[in-house]
Structure formats: structure tokens, C-alpha cells
Amino acid sequence: MDTTRLLLLFSLILFGAYTEHQGEKTMRKIHANETKQKQYKKEMKEEDAFFIRRAMELSHVAVADGHGHPFGSVVVKDGKIIGEGWNKTAVLHDPSAHAEVEAIRDASKNIASNSLAGCTIYASAQPCPMCLSLIYLTGIEKVYYCIPGKTIEAMDARLSVEHIYRELAKPAVERSIPEIPILPEEVEKNVGLYKVHYP
Numbered sequence: 001m002d003t004t005r006l007l008l009l010f011s012l013i014l015f016g017a018y019t020e021h022q023g024e025k026t027m028r029k030i031h032a033n034e035t036k037q038k039q040y041k042k043e044m045k046e047e048d049a050f051f052i053r054r055a056m057e058l059s060h061v062a063v064a065d066g067h068g069h070p071f072g073s074v075v076v077k078d079g080k081i082i083g084e085g086w087n088k089t090a091v092l093h094d095p096s097a098h099a100e101v102e103a104i105r106d107a108s109k110n111i112a113s114n115s116l117a118g119c120t121i122y123a124s125a126q127p128c129p130m131c132l133s134l135i136y137l138t139g140i141e142k143v144y145y146c147i148p149g150k151t152i153e154a155m156d157a158r159l160s161v162e163h164i165y166r167e168l169a170k171p172a173v174e175r176s177i178p179e180i181p182i183l184p185e186e187v188e189k190n191v192g193l194y195k196v197h198y199p
């Protein structure tokens with residue numbers, strides 16, 4: 001066997017081993033996710049079903065009142081609802097008025113705090129990337145949802161947010177919307193403001 005053939009054979013063996021390794025990694029990930037989901041289901045309490053049903057009720061309110069798409073949400077702390085919301089994008093002409101955002105605004109006002117640490121959010125459907133970001137920002141600790149995003153997408157492709165999840169998973173420089181840092185000379189003059197600690 002000449003050197004070229006030997007190299008080719010060696011490369012094929014290496015590629016095969018790599019593919020097998022990647023396959024095993026994927027299987028392990030799927031198994032870990034399934035185990036996690038089973039554990040979550042086991043931990044689900046009667047009150048969780050009650051709160052998710054309330055979120056579903058609110059999704060019907062959104063449609064019945066012509067406020068927006070059928071999405072509802074509640075924020076819960078210490079076993080009590082502290083905020084409720086449903087989609088109001090149509091009535092408010094506000095693209096950010098998603099059910100979870102509305103529920104979070106309501107909860108934050110009611111407890112007069114920007115932090116929702118120790119809270120759980122229940123949403124009629126899987127949160128979109130905007131709502132999920134807000135959930136992280138507020139310190140909410142758990143999300144329960146009823147309808148998966150993929151099921152909504154199958155009903156109405158216009159409600160799909162998969163492309164946004166894909167964009168966010170990319171490094172910033174590879175995203176379709178450019179983020180361009182400008183006026184570097186202004187940074188030093190203004191950066192001091194960020195040292196102020198707000199309540």
C-alpha cells in the first residue's frame with residue numbers, strides 16, 4: 001500500500017471514531033434530558049396544575065377580548081399568584097406585550113421590586129426568547145408551560161420563534177442583524193455612570 005492510500009485509510013478510521021464519539025455524546029445528552037424531564041414530572045404538584053390552568057384561562061381572555069394572540073401567564077410566589085398577564089400586542093400596539101412580560105410587569109408592580117427571585121412562572125405556551133430573557137433578568141427560578149413552541153409553530157408558522165433561538169445561539173458576529181460598536185472615544189467619558197449602584 002502506498003503512502004497516499006495509507007493516509008486515506010488512517011483518515012477514514014479517525015473520521016469513523018470521531019463520528020462514533022459524537023453519536024455517543026448526542027445519545028448521552030438525550031438520555032440526560034429525558035431523565036431531567038421525568039424528574040420534573042415527578043416533582044409536579046397539584047398546585048402546579050392549578051396555576052397552569054389559570055394561565056390557559058388567561059390565554060382565552062386574550063382572544064375573547066381581542067387583545068392579542070392566545071397566550072396567558074401567571075407569576076407565583078410562596079404558593080400565591082402575584083401577577084397575571086395575557087397577550088395584549090394587538091390592543092396596545094406593543095410588540096413586547098407578551099403574556100409573560102405582562103405577568104412579570106404585574107408581579108413586579110405588586111411586590112414593588114425588580115427582582116422576582118423565588119418566583120415561578122406558568123405560561124400557556126413555551127416562552128419565546130424575549131420572554132425567556134426577561135425571566136432570566138428577573139431571577140425567576142422555574143418555568144412551567146403547557147403547549148410546546150413546535151406545536152404552536154405547526155398551527156401557525158407566523159408564530160414561530162425558532163429562527164430567533166437559532167440566531168441567538170450564534171456568535172454575535174455571525175448573526176443576521178449587525179451590532180456595530182461606534183464612537184469608542186465616548187466610552188471613557190460615559191462609562192463612569194455604570195459604577196452608580198441603583199436600588
Ligand SMILES: [Zn+2]
Pocket residue numbers: 098099100127128129130131132
Ligand atoms: Zn414572549
